[in-house]
Amino acid sequence: MDTNFPPHPVPDRFDPFPQGIEPAVPIEGYPNTWTHTPAQPLIRRPVTRTEATGPLDLWRKLPCEESNLAVLGPGRIAQGQLMHMSGRILDEEGRPVRGAVVELWQANAAGRYYHPIDQRDAPLDPNFVGNGRVRTDEEGRYAFFTIKPGAYPVPVKDTWWRPPHVHFSVLGPSSLSRLVTQMYFPGDPMNEWDRILQSIPDAAARQRLIARQTHPAEVGDGWIAFTHDIVLRGRYATPEA
């Protein structure tokens, strides 16, 4: 990927998350949140240089060249609904974040992950691993070619189901802009029942985790397409020069 563009301007102001945006924990029916979430009050710390900075050259450590998850090789096409997934990484002022590292992973069409920990009795697809990593371009854009993931049950007492979703991990220009989140599909009734999505108190914030489908007439007959923008923490105390 072309890396000859100037790095993203570095935000120098980080406000706490607005109310209702952060998940409310622990979550009923999600036992791990009751045993893992810190019980003692978190200590709010000042933003010193270690927090304000982050690795700007991360692509030198993490190869950012995997954007096609749906086609492993000639004739090796993943099962399921082929899907183009793209969007922009923005900061809180709506500026595109250039050169951000975007990691995506997901279940296969049957709702199973290619991961040794996922032992569910659902088929693995020999032509689908389900993870990719790219770097955003000058306009903050990322894009992946993949398949629409399946839903799957959460293996706990009183099982509930995860709706189809895609995991995103984004590494931006500062430690404070680090974000791990998930994306959902519009119109799926299971979204309303998902304990993880519903742990976000603010309805508008939940809505912002749901992708938009592009009209098929604009996409053609090869695949369906969704767009999804992700906003990282970070503003500017001083206007950009």
Added chain:
Amino acid sequence: MDMLSPSSQHTIGPFFPRTFFTDGDNDLTRLNAEARPTTRGEPILIQGRVTKEGGFPCINMILEAWQADAAGRFNHPADPEQHLADPDFLGWGRAWTDAEGHYEFRTLLPGGYDDPAGRRAPHVNLTVMGAGLMRRVLATLFFPDFEDANAADPMLNLVPEARRAKIVAVPEGERDGVRVFRFDIHLRGGVEEETPFFED
């Protein structure tokens, strides 16, 4: 300009791909697996165990480390001495815990630096992510070598005195001539057990 709200955090879940990891991801002394290690600073090992309530190990927790170079500088425009930062040191690494909850980083003993908030003692910021953690958990590791600097560190001083020792790594001898520091992370427990965590 209209402000946008940041996207909500979610858990990284239990299935963060093993295939995302390549050799050298948990080695901060090298830019990547092919690169030579930097020649500046003292290489060290940081080892520890991540546990949950009851002291049970956490499998497949993802840890990310971020720190200054051996002279306390960052290769980042927010550092006024960026031009002097070690060009062979990225300052970032990632590790995952095995079935016993163990993780390891190879890195450099970081330097301290002057910050508007006060003189920072040498430290490593650690982010912990994993199943059951809907938000990133933020820890900072200090070193026992720097008692005076630690006593003056503006961040360590925010931690109640009785809990401070929990975020100072414990020396544990040497391996292949490299000093080993132990830093266990206990995610949830009583005030005597739980690791002090931060919010920013």
